[in-house]
Amino acid sequence: KQEVTQIPAALSVPEGENLVLNCSFTDSAIYNLQWFRQDPGKGLTSLLLIQSSQREQTSGRLNASLDKSSGRSTLYIAASQPGDSATYLCAVRQGDTGFQKLVFGTGTRLLVSP
Amino acid sequence: NAGVTQTPKFQVLKTGQSMTLQCAQDMNHEYMSWYRQDPGMGLRLIHYSVGAGITDQGEVPNGYNVSRSTTEDFPLRLLSAAPSQTSVYFCASSYSGGRNNEQFFGPGTRLTVL
Numbered sequence: 576k577q578e579v580t581q582i583p584a585a586l587s588v589p590e591g592e593n594l595v596l597n598c599s600f601t602d603s604a605i606y607n608l609q610w611f612r613q614d615p616g617k618g619l620t621s622l623l624l625i626q627s628s629q630r631e632q633t634s635g636r637l638n639a640s641l642d643k644s645s646g647r648s649t650l651y652i653a654a655s656q657p658g659d660s661a662t663y664l665c666a667v668r669q670g671d672t673g674f675q676k677l678v679f680g681t682g683t684r685l686l687v688s689p
Numbered sequence: 690n691a692g693v694t695q696t697p698k699f700q701v702l703k704t705g706q707s708m709t710l711q712c713a714q715d716m717n718h719e720y721m722s723w724y725r726q727d728p729g730m731g732l733r734l735i736h737y738s739v740g741a742g743i744t745d746q747g748e749v750p751n752g753y754n755v756s757r758s759t760t761e762d763f764p765l766r767l768l769s770a771a772p773s774q775t776s777v778y779f780c781a782s783s784y785s786g787g788r789n790n791e792q793f794f795g796p797g798t799r800l801t802v803l
Contacts, residue, residue: 579731609791609792611794616799617796617797618779618794618795618796618797619779619794620794621791621792621793621794624791664731664732666732666792668790668792674720674722674737674739674745675790676722676734676737676747676748677724677732677734677781677792679724679731679732679733680731681729681730681731682731
């Protein structure tokens with residue numbers, strides 16, 4: 576059974592710092608990995624999607640990497656801002672045919688202080 | 690596009706009551722799914738659909754029913770609500786097949802069962 580772990584569970588940094596969020600998964604047979612952002616009381620916003628054949632994806636100050644063989648992904652946030660404060664979730668997509676479900680980690684809660 | 694919409698945003702039920710959580714998407718996505726989010730457990734798949742008229746069970750289906758009469762709508766029915774069903778419910782949709790199918794999530798329904 577696929578298990579997705581995110582470390583740390585919570586992180587507090589001052590504004591301007593570069594930071595890395597970690598995601599690990601136990602079964603490397605994934606189709607893709609998706610990073611989401613969730614603000615308190617809100618839904619999930621997709622940040623980056625990495626195909627299983629890709630090593631990284633970038634969007635603005637965000638860079639996500641994927642090492643499928645070792646079961647790891649990282650989300651790098653450059654020059655953090657208070658507006659980056661949220662919970663970040665990673666999810667791997669897997670399945671044999673047809674519908675491929677997402678298996679989620681429990682998230683990293685990020686607080687960026689001014 | 691409105692994306693994925695969910696109603697209601699909040700709901701309080703008494704044990705034994707039934708209700709339907711509504712979900713709709715306007716992106717012509719074939720795949721739709723329901724997840725529940727509980728503290729410390731991440732999001733877990735309840736039911737999913739790969740197209741109109743086709744549904745299947747996910748990881749935690751007990752106590753829930755679904756149907757998919759149109760491509761746009763995917764309601765989730767609680768047959769006889771129990772306190773264990775207190776949770777935040779998210780509906781998601783994506784295109785079918787392929788490895789690049791990004792999941793889009795609705796804003797969620799917060800359900801409390803007394």
